[in-house]
Amino acid sequence: MSQLSSSGLDVRTPLDRGTGQVGSSIVHGEFRDKVHGSLLYAADHYGPGMLHGKVVRSPFPSARIISIDTSEARALPGVIAVLVADDVPKNVMGEEASGLGLERIQTPVLAEDRVRYMGEPVALIAAEKPHIAEAAAELVDVDYEPMPGVYDPEDALAGNAPLIHDQGNVLSDWRIARGDVDSAMEDAHHVVEGTYKTQAVDHAYLEPEAGVGWIDVDGVVTLRVATQVIEHATEVAAILGLPHNRVRVASTYMGGAFGGKEDMTVEPFLALLVWETERAVRMVWSRQESLLARPKRHPFVMRYRTAANADGKVLAQDIDIVGDAGAYPYLSPRVLFAAAVTAVGPYRVDHVRIRARAVFTNHVPNSAFRGFGAMQVVFGYESQMDRIASASGLTREEVRLRNFLASGDPLPTGEPVPTVPAVAATMRRALDALKPQSPAENSKLARGRGFACNMQPYGRTVFFGDKASAWIGFEADGTVIVRAGVTDLGGGQAASLAQIAAEVLGVDTSRVIVHIGDTHLTPLTGGTFATRQLYMSGNAVLHTARDLRNQMAPVAARLLGVQTDDLEFAGDAVRTRTGGVELSTAEWVSACGAEEVATAHLGTFHGESGSFDSRTGQGRTFPDYTFGTHAIQIEVDTETGTIKVLDYVACHDVGRAINPLRVEGQIHGGVAQGLGYALSEEILTEDGVSHSALFADYLIPTALDLPDITPIVLEEEPGKGPFGARGIGEPTIAPVAAAVASALEDAVGIRPDRLPFTPERVLEAINSQSR
Amino acid sequence: MADQRISLTINQRDVSVVVEPNETLLQVLRDGLGHMDVKYGCGEGVCGTCTVLFDGEPVNSCLMLGVQASGHTVTTVRGLIDDPEGRALQARFLEEGAAQCGYCTPGIVLTAYHLVRENRRATREDLRAGLAGNLCRCTGYVNILDAIESHLGRSRSHTEASV
Numbered sequence: 001m002s003q004l005s006s007s008g009l010d011v012r013t014p015l016d017r018g019t020g021q022v023g024s025s026i027v028h029g030e031f032r033d034k035v036h037g038s039l040l041y042a043a044d045h046y047g048p049g050m051l052h053g054k055v056v057r058s059p060f061p062s063a064r065i066i067s068i069d070t071s072e073a074r075a076l077p078g079v080i081a082v083l084v085a086d087d088v089p090k091n092v093m094g095e096e097a098s099g100l101g102l103e104r105i106q107t108p109v110l111a112e113d114r115v116r117y118m119g120e121p122v123a124l125i126a127a128e129k130p131h132i133a134e135a136a137a138e139l140v141d142v143d144y145e146p147m148p149g150v151y152d153p154e155d156a157l158a159g160n161a162p163l164i165h166d167q168g169n170v171l172s173d174w175r176i177a178r179g180d181v182d183s184a185m186e187d188a189h190h191v192v193e194g195t196y197k198t199q200a201v202d203h204a205y206l207e208p209e210a211g212v213g214w215i216d217v218d219g220v221v222t223l224r225v226a227t228q229v230i231e232h233a234t235e236v237a238a239i240l241g242l243p244h245n246r247v248r249v250a251s252t253y254m255g256g257a258f259g260g261k262e263d264m265t266v267e268p269f270l271a272l273l274v275w276e277t278e279r280a281v282r283m284v285w286s287r288q289e290s291l292l293a294r295p296k297r298h299p300f301v302m303r304y305r306t307a308a309n310a311d312g313k314v315l316a317q318d319i320d321i322v323g324d325a326g327a328y329p330y331l332s333p334r335v336l337f338a339a340a341v342t343a344v345g346p347y348r349v350d351h352v353r354i355r356a357r358a359v360f361t362n363h364v365p366n367s368a369f370r371g372f373g374a375m376q377v378v379f380g381y382e383s384q385m386d387r388i389a390s391a392s393g394l395t396r397e398e399v400r401l402r403n404f405l406a407s408g409d410p411l412p413t414g415e416p417v418p419t420v421p422a423v424a425a426t427m428r429r430a431l432d433a434l435k436p437q438s439p440a441e442n443s444k445l446a447r448g449r450g451f452a453c454n455m456q457p458y459g460r461t462v463f464f465g466d467k468a469s470a471w472i473g474f475e476a477d478g479t480v481i482v483r484a485g486v487t488d489l490g491g492g493q494a495a496s497l498a499q500i501a502a503e504v505l506g507v508d509t510s511r512v513i514v515h516i517g518d519t520h521l522t523p524l525t526g527g528t529f530a531t532r533q534l535y536m537s538g539n540a541v542l543h544t545a546r547d548l549r550n551q552m553a554p555v556a557a558r559l560l561g562v563q564t565d566d567l568e569f570a571g572d573a574v575r576t577r578t579g580g581v582e583l584s585t586a587e588w589v590s591a592c593g594a595e596e597v598a599t600a601h602l603g604t605f606h607g608e609s610g611s612f613d614s615r616t617g618q619g620r621t622f623p624d625y626t627f628g629t630h631a632i633q634i635e636v637d638t639e640t641g642t643i644k645v646l647d648y649v650a651c652h653d654v655g656r657a658i659n660p661l662r663v664e665g666q667i668h669g670g671v672a673q674g675l676g677y678a679l680s681e682e683i684l685t686e687d688g689v690s691h692s693a694l695f696a697d698y699l700i701p702t703a704l705d706l707p708d709i710t711p712i713v714l715e716e717e718p719g720k721g722p723f724g725a726r727g728i729g730e731p732t733i734a735p736v737a738a739a740v741a742s743a744l745e746d747a748v749g750i751r752p753d754r755l756p757f758t759p760e761r762v763l764e765a766i767n768s769q770s771r
Numbered sequence: 772m773a774d775q776r777i778s779l780t781i782n783q784r785d786v787s788v789v790v791e792p793n794e795t796l797l798q799v800l801r802d803g804l805g806h807m808d809v810k811y812g813c814g815e816g817v818c819g820t821c822t823v824l825f826d827g828e829p830v831n832s833c834l835m836l837g838v839q840a841s842g843h844t845v846t847t848v849r850g851l852i853d854d855p856e857g858r859a860l861q862a863r864f865l866e867e868g869a870a871q872c873g874y875c876t877p878g879i880v881l882t883a884y885h886l887v888r889e890n891r892r893a894t895r896e897d898l899r900a901g902l903a904g905n906l907c908r909c910t911g912y913v914n915i916l917d918a919i920e921s922h923l924g925r926s927r928s929h930t931e932a933s934v
Contacts, residue, residue: 027865034873035864037808037848041874044807131793204908206812206820207874255810255874256908287813490872490909661868665910669871672911695813703902703912708927 025661053283054133061688062149089241116327119293149362176617179351184316188307207255209265229527251517259368295367316351326365339373345381382738448747452738457622458727466607469523473600478585504545506569531727544603628652641763651712667711670732782850799837819905822878848877871909
């Protein structure tokens with residue numbers, strides 16, 4: 001196995017003599033199956049005799065469990081198994097999430113003596129029919145004694161707040177500090193303050209959580225599930241008390257995930273029922289279950305104090321962020337860490353004090369969601385930049401131009417910005433492309449323009465020592481198989497690997513098949529999250545393909561009578577650069593076989609490493625960032641408070657677009673999801689009881705609600721992905737709400753400090769302004 | 772109520788199946804008959820993911836009972852492959868990149884097929900209204916609308932925003 005390192009690589013690796021596979025909007029592989037309806041998703045792997053799994057969930061947000069009586073449920077004909085906490089060999093899930101050594105707070109697979117949120121799993125059913133499983137769930141008799149709960153993260157910080165876990169209500173408390181904030185504030189010409197509040201929202205992927213499981217040859221518990229992270233297999237093995245090699249997780253192509261399938265969903269429950277019944281089991285969560293009980297995006301309360309000199313140059317930022325973690329840790333410490341690191345945005349600020357806490361409440365646990373903490377803060381820092389602009393009498397563009405990060409500038413963590421930040425270029429391009437403003441039809445309608453800039457990390461924080469492996473091999477006819485443990489959320493993660501392998505090996509992308517996401521059959525790459533997959537697995541495939549080509553090249557060179565440097569790999573052939581002689585890829589593979597030169601290779605790509613000191617808040621954090629600007633024009637109905645989006649331009653510097661069509665798709669989708677966040681979506685709860693457990697009550701944008709989004713894909717400054725690509729999955733959603741806020745101020749002079757900007761809230765702000 | 776045997780036509784094939792009285796058409800199509808191209812999305816008739824054509828009209832199969840389909844004709848997205856217009860429309864979806872995760876795609880393609888057959892002169896705004904019952908979380912609908920307009924023989928129209 002070759003060991004590759006990202007250090008010492010030229011960041012913009014030249015295209016391998018440009019065979020045209022990378023950089024093309026190739027429609028490949030699973031895409032055709034999707035449009036024809038033949039792609040199988042997790043719930044589709046159904047066969048005769050499969051049992052149906054069901055989770056029995058808590059109806060209370062905070063209660064003691066006095067007793068559980070399962071006898072009536074067990075007695076129902078067609079019920080095969082009923083499991084409670086005592087039946088789980090090791091009733092704990094969730095690793096220490098921060099990577100920086102926080103105290104472990106345990107998350108039970110099934111609640112034992114206490115429930116901490118409405119929807120928490122309490123028991124499991126396996127039955128012969130879905131409706132029998134439903135009926136049995138009703139018959140599980142749990143005696144609950146309601147307890148006082150905490151439903152606001154700031155309330156949870158109070159000294160007399162009920163404790164959600166014995167260790168206290170603060171899960172993590174990150175601090176980043178640099179310079180002398182207090183002196184800078186005193187010396188400043190302008191100090192602006194703002195408190196910004198964001199809401200819980202649901203991923204609302206169209207495919208609810210699902211999977212099937214069975215016991216395979218050699219007693220291997222096999223789960224085929226919709227998951228972003230097949231590596232959870234080891235955690236499932238621990239829960240069952242089995243060796244790691246006895247649990248296999250294979251991920252299907254997912255019907256959307258957006259971070260919501262990053263923590264385990266059905267896996268432990270399915271595995272327990274399979275293990276207990278020794279039969280194949282399917283578990284599909286209902287939409288209502290998904291809305292009720294799955295992690296959401298963290299609501300934040302963000303308090304900003306920003307100081308600037310007379311020229312609008314930002315001198316200092318003092319920022320306090322409180323995030324609602326919900327009832328269990330999940331990924332909250334990491335989300336709040338990302339928020340802390342990016343809290344000042346793509347600007348140079350020499351004096352910073354940032355505190356970001358994740359606090360327990362009796363809400364459903366919040367966890368990963370596209371944007372991952374670095375999204376909420378855009379609403380904070382961009383609102384503050386607009387306020388500095390007003391205070392200093394500068395345009396919103398000018399104040400940003402005076403503060404943008406330049407190459408090599410320090411971030412609040414003291415580390416330099418890793419690559420060249422082309423944020424100014426994205427701002428210019430987005431604003432130039434926005435349609436000119438024309439007057440509204442009548443005086444009740446007000447039009448306005450706005451924009452927001454952002455920086456979003458891609459890749460895991462470097463102290464995790466990230467790595468990804470891939471195997472690439474030729475078949476005798478010159479076709480190629482790639483094996484890599486990536487999971488595909490729907491963004492074309494597998495297809496981009498095919499394009500990269502094709503580019504390097506000189507074959508057409510249609511001749512590459514990619515096998516993904518199987519802990520027992522594909523080399524592990526780490527999960528698809530943190531916008532890391534193109535960066536990590538893309539590099540793994542790039543370097544493994546190059547090594548494979550290099551190990552086979554001498555055979556072709558000998559046959560063609562040239563040096564390996566004179567070879568060209570393109571068009572399903574190897575030829576000399578001077579033209580004339582060529583070998584088909586199949587002939588080349590066959591010749592290698594005859595000479596016993598291997599035609600397959602396994603390689604591992606190692607991401608950067610580094611350390612972070614959580615006491616000082618200084619050190620290395622994310623490998624790199626993607627920068628962008630979104631510009632928007634809206635029309636506000638001042639009588640109803642409704643906002644209509646007239647035009648939307650989103651520009652991101654992606655370094656290099658591997659597949660421009662898919663990059664544009666990420667931008668379209670991120671903006672659409674961001675507009676839902678900005679304008680309509682909110683998970684409403686009252687004392688921990690959800691009021692948004694129906695899809696009819698949770699409004700995601702329809703075709704009528706969205707404008708024709710204009711994506712601008714900039715290839716300005718190389719990033720750290722293959723061929724200089726930067727990640728694009730998450731950056732596209734993050735600036736939307738801040739851009740809408742900016743346009744609202746332009747249109748009607750109000751600046752709500754709370755999301756979403758529903759008609760009621762906008763109208764209230766307009767009315768309070770005119771009073 | 773007892774289980775009931777029903778006969779219906781799915782994608783131009785006559786089939787017969789025993790259904791439970793409380794099974795939805797969606798459940799019958801998927802688990803009873805193996806039409807896994809029909810997807811569950813919400814069970815409330817909100818998202819349109821489970822759309823099928825019922826005697827040619829788009830319906831949410833999660834809101835109908837299987838027994839209601841007795842004697843009727845159902846078309847799923849797989850059935851469009853045998854139809855020249857359906858095939859052509861799917862080709863436009865491929866060209867325009869009008870899918871991402873693909874989970875809503877069967878329902879969207881069927882609704883789009885119905886829209887273009889109903890009105891060859893549908894504007895982009897008409898198409899938006901026609902697709903409002905089919906939610907997509909990945910694409911922002913842009914490429915989907917482009918694909919349908921392309922099928923109707925034109926590039927993107929700009930009838931809606933007079934800015």
